[in-house]
Amino acid sequence: EPEVTQTPSHQVTQMGQEVILRCVPISNHLYFYWYRQILGQKVEFLVSFYNNEISEKSEIFDDQFSVERPDGSNFTLKIRSTKLEDSAMYFCASSEEEREQFFGPGTRLTVL
């Protein structure tokens, strides 16, 4: 069964460093998403991406964040200068239509 994959599973970085989280969505899906979950809190929407551009973003998704689909398979989330409060589980999701989203296993980001 097709699935969304994410790498790495765990990323540890120093405050102020740049990180890139990678996702491979399901191959025939057209809509891509990033969500995050700070430990013990709700899963929160960050950004959605369709047709090679951001279609929607939340208040959390500020100038420190960017997304890219560099080739036909990968979808990346870049955090330019990480802060302690960026420590969270980051989930990538994809969907064929705009409703039923399929999630990857997540990347745990730890900022020291």
Added chain:
Amino acid sequence: GDSVTQMEGPVTLSEEAFLTINCTYTATGYPSLFWYVQYPGEGLQLLLKATKADDKGSNKGFEATYRKETTSFHLEKGSVQVSDSAVYFCALIMDTGRRALTFGSGTRLQVQP
């Protein structure tokens, strides 16, 4: 704005017990409703969904009915197993406007043998 409220956990049950996890929502329009499950060390998996009032979603013995009059989407299972131990998230997505999922805070279920 739109929001989802779930009962706090953990919910601890013995095997074969009946499960209910309450979920209510607030939305300005007509959302589609979902239950996602997160097993230990894994990502979010779609468990079931309902797209309009009175629809019943079901999967793996779990059921939830979209109740517009009470703005609820409670998750039920008649007989839980140890393998059902996980965190369950209720979520909604609107028909128009924002296309992102809005999640509840999650409810941890622990099933003991």
